[in-house]
Amino acid sequence: MDFLTKEIIYQKSSQEITSLLYEALIDHTKGAIQDIEASRLIEANDKLKKVNDILERLGVGINYEAGIIAEQLDVLYNYMADLVIKANVKKDIEPLKEVLTILEDISGAWQTAMKNNKSSQIQQQLLRKTNAYERNVMVYEREPNTVEEGK
Numbered sequence: 001m002d003f004l005t006k007e008i009i010y011q012k013s014s015q016e017i018t019s020l021l022y023e024a025l026i027d028h029t030k031g032a033i034q035d036i037e038a039s040r041l042i043e044a045n046d047k048l049k050k051v052n053d054i055l056e057r058l059g060v061g062i063n064y065e066a067g068i069i070a071e072q073l074d075v076l077y078n079y080m081a082d083l084v085i086k087a088n089v090k091k092d093i094e095p096l097k098e099v100l101t102i103l104e105d106i107s108g109a110w111q112t113a114m115k116n117n118k119s120s121q122i123q124q125q126l127l128r129k130t131n132a133y134e135r136n137v138m139v140y141e142r143e144p145n146t147v148e149e150g151k
Contacts, residue, residue: 022107
């Protein structure tokens, strides 16, 4: 993730940015687990603060018009944030393992949804092009207008 520049990020869709945030969450959570196991508690604390920051930003970015899935994501983000805080206070990796499992599931589902959405968008573009073609064909095949021909 360090190789991403502002220009590259600005070119990403909101769905792709969300995917990158999930990757960052997974990376920081794994790193925090390793740091706690190695008794690098300050580094673990820094990573866990980043995890909570990203979870908060994801929660703020939820489109609640999307329905029940949006509400469920909000609940999951809050639940994971609570687990991260508990893990950070107690320096316990078990809650972080649970967070990691949830994150990997959400990230996998998000990737699948993005792939399905891309194929759906391609189909919609083809349909629009086909419709535009058919409209043009219909224009050329219409009955001649007697006013246009001067009759």
